[in-house]
Amino acid sequence: MMQLESTINGRCTQLEVNDNELLLDVLRDHLGLTGTKRSCEVEVCGACTVIVDGLPVSSCMLLASEIDGAEVVTIEGLRDTTFYERAQEVFTRHATVQCGFCTPGLLLTLWSLTDGRLGPLRDLREELSGNLCRCTGYQSILAAAEELTS
Amino acid sequence: MEEAASLLHRFGDVASFYAGGTELLLVMKMGLTDLSHLVDLKRIDGLRSVSVSNGTLRIGGAATHREIESNPLVMEYAPAMVSVASRIANARVRAVGTLGGNLAFADPASDPATLLTALGACVEVRGTGDSRRTLPLEDLWVGAYQTALDHDELIEAVTIPVLKPGTSVAHERMKFQERPAITVTVSVTAVNGSIVDARVVVGAVAPVPRRLARAEYALVGLVAETTEAGVDLAGDAAADGVQLLDDSDEAGPYNRQLTRILVARTARQAIESALLV
Ligand SMILES: Cc1cc2nc3c(=O)[nH]c(=O)nc-3n(C[C@H](O)[C@H](O)[C@H](O)COP(=O)(O)OP(=O)(O)OC[C@H]3O[C@@H](n4cnc5c(N)ncnc54)[C@H](O)[C@@H]3O)c2cc1C
Ligand code: FES
Ligand code: FES
Numbered sequence: 323m324m325q326l327e328s329t330i331n332g333r334c335t336q337l338e339v340n341d342n343e344l345l346l347d348v349l350r351d352h353l354g355l356t357g358t359k360r361s362c363e364v365e366v367c368g369a370c371t372v373i374v375d376g377l378p379v380s381s382c383m384l385l386a387s388e389i390d391g392a393e394v395v396t397i398e399g400l401r402d403t404t405f406y407e408r409a410q411e412v413f414t415r416h417a418t419v420q421c422g423f424c425t426p427g428l429l430l431t432l433w434s435l436t437d438g439r440l441g442p443l444r445d446l447r448e449e450l451s452g453n454l455c456r457c458t459g460y461q462s463i464l465a466a467a468e469e470l471t472s
Numbered sequence: 473m474e475e476a477a478s479l480l481h482r483f484g485d486v487a488s489f490y491a492g493g494t495e496l497l498l499v500m501k502m503g504l505t506d507l508s509h510l511v512d513l514k515r516i517d518g519l520r521s522v523s524v525s526n527g528t529l530r531i532g533g534a535a536t537h538r539e540i541e542s543n544p545l546v547m548e549y550a551p552a553m554v555s556v557a558s559r560i561a562n563a564r565v566r567a568v569g570t571l572g573g574n575l576a577f578a579d580p581a582s583d584p585a586t587l588l589t590a591l592g593a594c595v596e597v598r599g600t601g602d603s604r605r606t607l608p609l610e611d612l613w614v615g616a617y618q619t620a621l622d623h624d625e626l627i628e629a630v631t632i633p634v635l636k637p638g639t640s641v642a643h644e645r646m647k648f649q650e651r652p653a654i655t656v657t658v659s660v661t662a663v664n665g666s667i668v669d670a671r672v673v674v675g676a677v678a679p680v681p682r683r684l685a686r687a688e689y690a691l692v693g694l695v696a697e698t699t700e701a702g703v704d705l706a707g708d709a710a711a712d713g714v715q716l717l718d719d720s721d722e723a724g725p726y727n728r729q730l731t732r733i734l735v736a737r738t739a740r741q742a743i744e745s746a747l748l749v
């Protein structure tokens with residue numbers, strides 16, 4: 323067992339986790355943050371994306387112990403932001419959501435790319451290539467993404 | 473570093489170095505290894521830093537792909553490394569995966585291993601006590617998933633020598649899934665409008681990225697007018713010379729064709745930019 327302290331969605335949070343526990347399980351099962359989705363579990367699909375210290379990571383392949391002292395943002399943490407408000411409007415207009423399983427990961431990845439958080443944006447397609455969507459096809463995603471990051 | 477090495481020495485087979493965990497946790501999840509101790513290298517001071525001395529770029533073994541692609545010194549001294557790092561895997565793997573982890577895991581589907589072989593890079597290795605050694609990248613991998621490192625040796629840094637004047641580097645890959653099916657780096661040096669030196673390295677289809685001497689030979693002496701024919705010859709020579717990981721009746725001819733096309737394409741790109749300047 324390990325004790326950790328980290329800021330999750332702006333709130334200082336103390337946790338007790340097993341050494342081998344993954345962040346995805348902690349978020350979903352201990353903290354009830356089920357907006358973080360479980361799918362491929364091999365870092366390919368992006369459904370489990372969360373932001374740790376500003377960078378998108380796969381929570382399915384990150385030991386929970388890694389977030390000690392870190393700042394974590396899940397989709398629930400975006401709820402009251404102006405980004406989220408805009409994203410809702412843009413995603414709706416471009417019909418970017420069908421089943422919605424990929425949407426939290428996609429939104430968090432896009433959020434990390436806005437406002438120069440990761441420096442100048444080099445290649446939007448490359449940045450989003452790790453977020454798979456089985457429903458919509460990628461044109462509507464790219465159209466919405468371009469609008470949101472421009 | 474010394475402490476990390478001695479921990480590995482002490483715990484033996486049930487311990488492993490651990491950086492981003494993008495490969496290690498995957499093999500643990502698949503039940504391919506049974507480890508009880510992970511020795512985290514990321515938090516060791518200096519193991520993520522990037523510096524330059526005497527024109528040689530030195531990248532710490534625990535630097536992540538994301539740190540490498542956004543580092544101004546890497547941009548200045550080894551721009552090819554920036555463009556390669558920025559296309560590895562996906563944004564999430566780049567955020568945590570490290571250069572040292574990529575090289576130490578020795579997955580043939582590695583972009584940096586192919587590029588760094590062409591650039592003549594070396595790895596600085598640390599072991600227990602005062603043990604240190606430097607290996608050319610060509611000697612680091614001895615086979616697919618096998619390195620020349622001892623169990624308790626870690627990659628402290630990768631050093632990349634300065635490019636000779638007139639040198640251009642191109643790196644190309646094809647991928648059908650997340651990891652590349654083939655990686656090719658071509659580095660050429662031009663003097664007075666003619667290619668005087670060439671390096672051609674092919675990886676991922678091969679167990680270990682290797683220079684292909686006959687393909688290199690086909691590029692030396694080329695000038696603008698002979699480039700088209702020359703790069704095709706280099707492609708043929710590479711397809712002939714490459715030692716394939718899968719040379720079965722089904723996959724072999726396909727992998728050779730992939731090699732032919734991609735070597736020609738990458739060589740054309742490198743030569744065109746070398747002859748431009
Ligand atoms: C979905 C996916 C797609 C990928 N696509 C690509 C791609 O397109 N191109 C490409 O090149 N790579 C690709 N990779 C591989 C990726 O680059 C590596 O997973 C990553 O760099 C490994 O680094 P790590 O720090 O996570 O290693 P870890 O998983 O922490 O460690 C891997 C191994 O190296 C050892 N190790 C780690 N650091 C050191 C060190 N400094 N010294 C000695 N031993 C060490 C560990 O003991 C372990 O055995 C992909 C990986 C994934 C998961
Ligand atoms: S569930 Fe983590 S990337 Fe697919
Ligand atoms: S909307 Fe269903 S996976 Fe993207």
